[in-house]
Amino acid sequence: MSKINEFSAMQVFVRVVRDGSFSAAARTLGSTPSGVSRQMSQLEAELGILLFQRTTRTQRLTEGGQLYFRHAEKVLSEIDTTKHMLSQLSKRPSGVVKLSAEADFATVCLAPLLAEFLRLYPDISVQIHMSSDLVDLVAGEMDLAIRLGHLEDSSLNARKLGEGQSVVCASPEYLARNGSIHHPTALEEHNCLSFKVRAGRRIWTFKEGNNILSVDVEGNVQANSVSLLRALAIDSVGVVMVPEWAVKDALVNNQLVALLSQYPLEPAGLPIHAVFAHGRQLPAKVRVLVDYLVNKMSMLQADTFV
Numbered sequence: 498m499s500k501i502n503e504f505s506a507m508q509v510f511v512r513v514v515r516d517g518s519f520s521a522a523a524r525t526l527g528s529t530p531s532g533v534s535r536q537m538s539q540l541e542a543e544l545g546i547l548l549f550q551r552t553t554r555t556q557r558l559t560e561g562g563q564l565y566f567r568h569a570e571k572v573l574s575e576i577d578t579t580k581h582m583l584s585q586l587s588k589r590p591s592g593v594v595k596l597s598a599e600a601d602f603a604t605v606c607l608a609p610l611l612a613e614f615l616r617l618y619p620d621i622s623v624q625i626h627m628s629s630d631l632v633d634l635v636a637g638e639m640d641l642a643i644r645l646g647h648l649e650d651s652s653l654n655a656r657k658l659g660e661g662q663s664v665v666c667a668s669p670e671y672l673a674r675n676g677s678i679h680h681p682t683a684l685e686e687h688n689c690l691s692f693k694v695r696a697g698r699r700i701w702t703f704k705e706g707n708n709i710l711s712v713d714v715e716g717n718v719q720a721n722s723v724s725l726l727r728a729l730a731i732d733s734v735g736v737v738m739v740p741e742w743a744v745k746d747a748l749v750n751n752q753l754v755a756l757l758s759q760y761p762l763e764p765a766g767l768p769i770h771a772v773f774a775h776g777r778q779l780p781a782k783v784r785v786l787v788d789y790l791v792n793k794m795s796m797l798q799a800d801t802f803v
Contacts, residue, residue, distance in 0.1 A: 506540040507569050509533055510548065514566050519556060590781040591620035597642040600627035601723040602769075606742055607643065610793050614786065621782050639774075640783045643790075645740075646767045654779075655770040656787055658794040661740045662766035665701070666753040671733040678736070678756050681705070681712045688735035689714035693721045701738055703760040710760070727753075738762070769794070 513522040513533060520530045541548050548562035558566060598607055603625060611623060626639065648655055667687075672678070675687060681703045691699045691714065699719075703710045716735050720726055723743040730737040730744075731752045737744075747753040771787050773779065779787070 503540065503543055506536045506543075508573065509536050510540060511566065511569050511573060513537065513556070514558065514562075589620055590618055590785045592780070592782045593622050593624055594641060594782050594786055595624045595626070595639045596786075597626045597628065597639045599643070599645055601743060602643060602645060603627050604724070606794075610790065613793075614789050617789070618782075618785060621786070623786075640780070641771060641773050641786065644770045644772050648768075648770055648772065654774070655772040656791055658769045658771055658790055660766050661742060661769050663738055663762050664741045664744065664748075665736065665738045665756045665762070666730060666744060666748065667736040667756060668731055668733045668753055669751065671730075671735065672754065674733070681710055681757055681760050684712050684714050684736065687714075689716040690718045690720070690726050690729055690735040690737045691716055692723065692726060692737075692739065693719065702763045703757065704763050705760055709763055740766070 509522065509526065509528075512525055513519060516522045516525055519533045519537070522528075523530045523533045526533070537548065544561075544565065546561040546565075547559050548565060549556040550559055604627075607625075615621065615623070631642075631644070643658070644655075645661060665684075667678070676683075678684060678687065681701070684701065689699070689701070699714050699716075701712050701714050703712065718726070718729060718734065723739050726737045726739055727743050727747065729735065730739075731747055736756070741748075744753055748755055771790055773783060773787070
């Protein structure tokens, strides 16, 4: 039996197992029970084993048949996946990508990147849902989400885009008015503006040599908006600890001053992931966007943007 016939027989074999009988498989394949039976006999002869225990009414898999079925399913699945991927290569990606992202990150980081992406792929449009909450991709009918922080849902597929480094900073005017900050414990005497509204203590954690130093901070503003904290810090209201991507321009322009660089934050930053609910056959419109973001964010990471 030639290899191509063996592959064809493998497809028929898997159909027989899934449909439960030669006659049912024959109806699905548009063949005859005798034709299906003949192909199975040829396949058994080629493999040198019995795949079925045949009676007048049923065909049950032998131990060898069960093993062959498991491997045949994997082979056929891989071939289907490869065919899909190859077909996508020949098509110009198009359609709507529904994307969920945290509002500040979308405005500061995604917007400049999406402008170029949309020029490269004019047949793709993007619907952006901006929210600080974790959107259920399936229930929310989202193709893709950008998540900041460690992932908890292991059922999602993810690709890492970068690492969001954090920085403690304040305006030169605030420091001139309230005094310099040379050690993390000095923060206890300053107005520290905190990200997110939570009950209980607000703690910023640093590394001092081999030790971990936790500092209780207090302040007159708590907010779940990085942009708001950035604006208040520039206006000299207090000290903030925010992702560097949110304040890089303000640091470069000396609107803000980075503090305590000799005491690394713990953790130093949080990972940034693109997550999606699709399996291996990711739609081309989503795949090209994810690939683009991975490439661009890695370049920005090297430039200390994130």
